[in-house]
Amino acid sequence: MSSILKIILQRLGLGLVTLFVVSIVIFVAVNLLPGDFAEAILGQGATPESVAAIRRDLGLDQPLVIRYIDWLKGMLTLDLGTSFAQLNFANFGGAGTTTIAEQIAPRLGNTMFLALVTAAIAVPLAVTLGILAALYRNTAFDKAANMFTLSSISSPEFFMAYVLILFLAMLNPIFPSLSNIYEGMPFDERLEKSMLPALTLTLVVTAHMMRMTRAAIINLLASPYIEMARLKGLSPMRVIVKHALPNALAPIINVIALNLAYLITGVVVVEVVFVYPGIGQLFVDSVKIRDIPVVQACCLIFAAAYILLNLTADILSILSNPRLRHPK
Amino acid sequence: MSGLMWFAIYLAALLIGAYVFRAAGQAATSNTPKFRDMSYGEALGYVLGAGLLLWAVYYYFQPKILDTGVPNAGVIFFRWAVQGFIIAAVAAYLFRLLGRFVGTEATKKLFRSMPLTASFGILVIFIYAFVAIFAGAIAPYGQAEILGAANVMAGGDPALGGNPEYPLGTDQIGRDILSRLIFGAQNTVGIAFVTTCLSFFIGGSLGFLAATLQGWLDQLLSRSVDVLMAIPSLIFALLLMTIASVWAVELGVPLTIFMVLIIAVIDSTRVYRLARAVGLNIVVMDYIEAAKLRGEGLGYLVFKEILPNAMAPLLAEFGLRFCFVFLTIAALSFLGVGIQPPLADWGTMVRDLAPFINFAAFAPTAAVTPLLAAGAIALLTVAVNFVVDWMLHKSSGLKE
Numbered sequence: 001m002s003s004i005l006k007i008i009l010q011r012l013g014l015g016l017v018t019l020f021v022v023s024i025v026i027f028v029a030v031n032l033l034p035g036d037f038a039e040a041i042l043g044q045g046a047t048p049e050s051v052a053a054i055r056r057d058l059g060l061d062q063p064l065v066i067r068y069i070d071w072l073k074g075m076l077t078l079d080l081g082t083s084f085a086q087l088n089f090a091n092f093g094g095a096g097t098t099t100i101a102e103q104i105a106p107r108l109g110n111t112m113f114l115a116l117v118t119a120a121i122a123v124p125l126a127v128t129l130g131i132l133a134a135l136y137r138n139t140a141f142d143k144a145a146n147m148f149t150l151s152s153i154s155s156p157e158f159f160m161a162y163v164l165i166l167f168l169a170m171l172n173p174i175f176p177s178l179s180n181i182y183e184g185m186p187f188d189e190r191l192e193k194s195m196l197p198a199l200t201l202t203l204v205v206t207a208h209m210m211r212m213t214r215a216a217i218i219n220l221l222a223s224p225y226i227e228m229a230r231l232k233g234l235s236p237m238r239v240i241v242k243h244a245l246p247n248a249l250a251p252i253i254n255v256i257a258l259n260l261a262y263l264i265t266g267v268v269v270v271e272v273v274f275v276y277p278g279i280g281q282l283f284v285d286s287v288k289i290r291d292i293p294v295v296q297a298c299c300l301i302f303a304a305a306y307i308l309l310n311l312t313a314d315i316l317s318i319l320s321n322p323r324l325r326h327p328k
Numbered sequence: 329m330s331g332l333m334w335f336a337i338y339l340a341a342l343l344i345g346a347y348v349f350r351a352a353g354q355a356a357t358s359n360t361p362k363f364r365d366m367s368y369g370e371a372l373g374y375v376l377g378a379g380l381l382l383w384a385v386y387y388y389f390q391p392k393i394l395d396t397g398v399p400n401a402g403v404i405f406f407r408w409a410v411q412g413f414i415i416a417a418v419a420a421y422l423f424r425l426l427g428r429f430v431g432t433e434a435t436k437k438l439f440r441s442m443p444l445t446a447s448f449g450i451l452v453i454f455i456y457a458f459v460a461i462f463a464g465a466i467a468p469y470g471q472a473e474i475l476g477a478a479n480v481m482a483g484g485d486p487a488l489g490g491n492p493e494y495p496l497g498t499d500q501i502g503r504d505i506l507s508r509l510i511f512g513a514q515n516t517v518g519i520a521f522v523t524t525c526l527s528f529f530i531g532g533s534l535g536f537l538a539a540t541l542q543g544w545l546d547q548l549l550s551r552s553v554d555v556l557m558a559i560p561s562l563i564f565a566l567l568l569m570t571i572a573s574v575w576a577v578e579l580g581v582p583l584t585i586f587m588v589l590i591i592a593v594i595d596s597t598r599v600y601r602l603a604r605a606v607g608l609n610i611v612v613m614d615y616i617e618a619a620k621l622r623g624e625g626l627g628y629l630v631f632k633e634i635l636p637n638a639m640a641p642l643l644a645e646f647g648l649r650f651c652f653v654f655l656t657i658a659a660l661s662f663l664g665v666g667i668q669p670p671l672a673d674w675g676t677m678v679r680d681l682a683p684f685i686n687f688a689a690f691a692p693t694a695a696v697t698p699l700l701a702a703g704a705i706a707l708l709t710v711a712v713n714f715v716v717d718w719m720l721h722k723s724s725g726l727k728e
Binding site: 147268 | 367369370373377401402405445554555556558559560561562563564566567568569570571573574651655658659662663664665675678682685686688689695698699702703705706709710712713714717
């Protein structure tokens with residue numbers, strides 16, 4: 001037991017180190033920018049005095065290392081600062097500015113909701129289809145499924161999104177094509193509004209998970225113990241579900257976690273198509289207006305989620321495989 | 329409620345149908361093993377497949393225009409899809425037949441064992457390459473040429489707001505969509521191809537270098553690649569594009585060049601991993617030792633000894649990487665930070681033409697234009713994936 005704990009702690013430590021280095025990369029990349037935030041905030045109306053004032057306010061006159069430590073401290077205490085857009089708003093006398101943390105928090109929740117709905121549809125679907133494809137391998141069903149999944153893996157997310165809009169929103173008005181979600185929306189309405197983005201993401205991730213499930217099971221079918229189970233006279237379904245599946249679980253769990261990590265990037269495009277108020281849309285909007293603090297914060301959140309999910313995949317595959325648990 | 333009831337009736341019919349099908353099969357063929365050992369699930373699959381086929385035939389022959397005079401868009405799209413699928417299958421079949429009789433002995437042999445999907449993929453890649461190279465000669469108008477009429481509908485029917493001179497219509501500022509689609513092949517595919525080549529050059533040479541020299545250089549490169557790969561690539565690309573957009577203005581260099589560099593560097597990390605892994609297996613070979621003893625330089629070792637022997641896995645990877653780069657560029661352009669106007673580009677076109685989809689129910693042809701641009705992207709990546717899938721299958725010698 002202690003060896004498992006040790007391995008998990010090791011991985012966690014490695015993950016933290018990676019996250020730390022990634023935060024340095026993001027910070028340094030942004031600070032390679034010519035000019036600085038002060039000029040960016042003030043735009044063309046910048047006078048030397050006002051630039052100097054803002055630089056002092058934001059601590060931009062400090063050396064890079066100190067600014068990095070400050071930024072990291074802010075990130076850790078969830079004090080992400082204020083976006084340029086909001087600062088500008090304040091400069092022109094706007095009242096009630098919100099901080100980045102306040103901007104991001106509800107959107108992060110929305111994105112999580114979307115990812116969860118997607119996972120709830122995609123994971124059972126993919127595993128079932130994968131088992132069926134392995135069971136009826138090399139039949140017409142398997143070939144059709146193979147062609148379909150290969151096509152849906154390779155299509156861009158927005159193609160899938162518009163095809164779904166065309167068929168499920170325009171021609172057969174089943175789901176709304178705009179996901180205008182607001183706070184305090186009842187759950188069922190929220191679910192209905194986020195159905196099309198979730199279905200799009202499902203189409204994108206199911207294919208990969210299904211192919212991996214099928215491959216993992218088929219890989220095992222040549223093993224002697226499966227032969228034994230067959231010779232005992234078990235039905236093909238029972239052989240696969242009872243004997244092959246438990247041993248194929250490690251690669252399947254791994255690929256599920258990796259695909260959830262993939263969802264994080266896929267979500268950006270899909271949120272833009274459906275105008276879903278998630279963190280991906282905020283990110284793209286901020287990229288367009290070069291709102292550096294928001295871009296930085298979103299980037300770090302995405303990277304953290306990505307690293308966390310990859311870490312989970314790693315740990316789960318170690319836990320489910322005794323051979324990895326006791327490395328020689 | 330009645331919808332749910334119909335669903336239950338269909339489901340019950342399916343379940344009973346499967347049982348009847350199996351029993352009838354057993355009775356009719358005097359219990360041959362095929363029907364005797366058929367599981368209930370398999371029978372259900374056959375019945376479901378037959379049901380779907382029947383429904384498809386029934387739906388295909390529905391009238392194109394409803395009694396109310398409104399076009400039945402679903403049927404029209406379905407017919408297009410079926411016709412497109414049949415044409416694609418026939419074209420792939422003919423192309424494979426052609427390949428079996430024309431060409432050198434080696435290519436003939438290749439075509440003989442090729443599945444239809446792979447020959448379809450090769451055919452599509454050829455067509456795209458042809459269109460991309462000769463775009464200037466094929467396209468009826470220039471890519472940035474602003475013509476007289478804006479927002480002309482697709483289809484070329486004047487009664488529906490079309491114009492036979494512009495078969496696919498014009499966009500919001502009056503550029504011919506067909507020409508832009510054709511030039512899009514040149515720009516989008518061309519830029520993606522250049523980016524992939526660059527990423528292979530960077531990733532491949534660094535990977536082989538790390539494999540040959542090892543030591544601290546290998547450690548340094550591998551750890552930096554680990555860090556870069558810890559950031560999701562689209563997110564990282566978007567972050568760097570934000571920064572590049574400031575630099576582009578400052579330096580007066582087109583943003584597209586920055587995009588090529590950024591994506592090439594991000595993607596080269598994946599190539600590096602593969603090149604290093606393949607290279608590590610090669611550098612322990614005797615012929616490398618011999619070359620080292622001959623006193624060959626590093627450049628010779630990497631490009632003349634390692635590269636030719638690593639070609640096969642790298643080629644398959646090239647196809648996959650190309651798809652990935654192509655999709656990333658399309659996504660960036662779709663989000664508005666990729667290939668910049670006035671260059672025609674499919675990702676940008678999808679975003680610009682997307683509102684036309686709202687007319688799908690009354691004017692099916694109008695809704696097609698954004699899907700054509702998105703479909704052009706999808707078709708190429710699907711085609712490349714079909715070919716790569718076949719190549720991997722062939723080289724791994726898998727039979728299942």
